[in-house]
């Protein structure tokens with residue numbers, strides 16, 4: 001998190017009385033300048049502010065943010081959920097996310113969103129109705145950060161999302177993000193933040209304290225007092241607040257605040273000597289801590305769809321976690337994402353990405369470990385590499401940071417989001433904006449609107465023409481699939497078809513099609529719930545669950561009938577279809593079909 005964030009958090013703790021006026025602002029579109037001038041009586045906690053601002057968000061969500069797209073109505077989603085076509089046994093013959101279905105029907109195939117959206121869930125968004133508002137707003141994946149919250153809280157959030165999915169027809173996947181064992185500060189007796197003033201003396205201690213005295217913070221790493229030296233600089237969250245070490249006394253390290261600001265609970269700590277990041281024994285801490293393993297067991301038991309590993313340094317740890325999951329969740333249904341957020345991960349980037357199921361450009365911590373001006377080019381490099389290697393990639397952190405407190409984004413933020421979309425990242429992620437901000441739904445709506453606009457610009461300007469992707473594999477069977485998918489995409493672009501259909505059990509050909517970023521949406525039909533959930537995160541894929549029958553022809557006919565019955569396609573629509581469900585000795589083919 002950067003300097004700006006702490007100022008806004010501070011402003012978010014504004015006195016009571018602000019709510020009604022903020023609500024008015026959101027609906028009238030008043031400027032951000034107005035929002036800093038609110039004054040009233042009595043302090044109010046961040047969480048109270050959040051509950052009361054529910055109305056603000058409702059208003060925000062129903063007004064087009066940047067005036068581009070047509071909103072999907074609640075009625076449309078409800079009627080889709082009700083119109084499930086059922087097989088004789090009462091099991092839906094075909095399942096698709098209710099919001100995506102409404103979007104397809106209302107906005108048309110061409111303008112349906114390709115970039116996927118992830119929201120970090122926190123106190124601002126954990127209630128079932130808040131989660132539903134995000135699902136309605138296009139959240140494809142909900143992220144829970146194991147740095148924060150209790151086991152009960154995480155369980156509750158996961159269950160609420162699963163309930164929404166099963167009862168209301170959404171298809172929100174769940175990503176668990178590990179805490180990792182990097183050095184961080186403790187909590188401040190439950191306070192949302194604590195101010196450190198210029199020149200103040202603070203005690204950084206490794207004592208285990210139940211309650212922390214004033215101007216004290218607990219450091220989670222026992223070796224801290226030995227590793228740190230007098231004269232070192234301590235950076236909180238990559239420089240939001242700075243301290244200088246002046247004295248070491250047993251378990252306590254006395255520091256002077258040299259750059260004041262707000263300290264957030266569990267903020268990341270790095271220490272620097274003569275302008276360089278110090279990585280001594282802390283570099284030997286395990287990437288996955290013992291607490292992380294317990295969290296991972298919990299994630300496996302709860303059936304999360306993705307686990308994101310924080311501060312990955314080598315490919316080995318990813319391989320280890322993947323085999324751990326394979327042994328405990330035999331259908332291998334959890335995708336492992338490597339978070340690229342340290343200089344070590346950049347050294348081993350290609351190896352790490354090759355063994356992971358996807359990667360996250362975690363710009364928050366990354367920007368604290370490498371010079372900030374390198375972050376944009378590193379982001380582009382990671383996005384390109386992931387695409388080459390056929391791995392989904394998420395761009396995360398500070399996309400709309402100012403919206404933690406303001407109802408409209410800055411121009412620079414809109415440009416940043418647009419750039420990630422132009423780079424063809426698979427997914428964009430909200431952190432504080434949705435976890436603890438005042439305008440979670442509106443932030444999501446901005447991501448959606450900006451994505452749609454840039455995607456349509458890319459199509460109009462034939463951006464795909466310049467795409468050159470290397471061959472993935474030297475194995476013939478894989479090369480056949482790869483070439484079929486590339487050719488199917490090219491054909492779809494040239495013919496201007498309405499959609500590409502792919503029939504896939506494990507999602508392999510669906511990924512390959514997504515990798516070639518075609519102009520039309522990709523309908524991915526798969527027979528398991530877990531694969532359907534995981535395909536949610538990949539660019540341009542619209543995952544359907546469908547029971548397969550023996551041959552391609554009957555699958556196609558069945559799909560046409562079901563889609564027509566649900567009003568999602570009509571006679572005369574043109575599609576390109578491929579499949580990886582037939583056995584290896586069957587001829588793989590590309591079919592071009594007009595819906596009868």
Ligand SMILES: Nc1ncnc2c1ncn2[C@@H]1O[C@H](COP(=O)(O)OP(=O)(O)OP(=O)(O)O)[C@@H](O)[C@H]1O
Pocket residue numbers: 001120121122123145147148149177264266267310364365431432435436
């Ligand atoms: N479950 C939660 N409970 C309380 N606050 C949360 C929760 N999740 C997120 N937050 C708040 O939202 C902020 C931003 O969330 P985010 O997930 O980016 O965390 P972070 O602490 O910056 O760490 P990371 O580097 O893992 O992203 C956090 O600093 C925290 O204040």
Ligand SMILES: CC(=O)C(=O)O
Pocket residue numbers: 310339341361362363364365366396397431
């Ligand atoms: C998301 C995350 O962990 C980061 O940006 O640091």
Ligand SMILES: [K+]
Pocket residue numbers: 145146147177178179180310
């Ligand atoms: K984390």
Ligand SMILES: [Mg+2]
Pocket residue numbers: 310341362364365
């Ligand atoms: Mg991080």
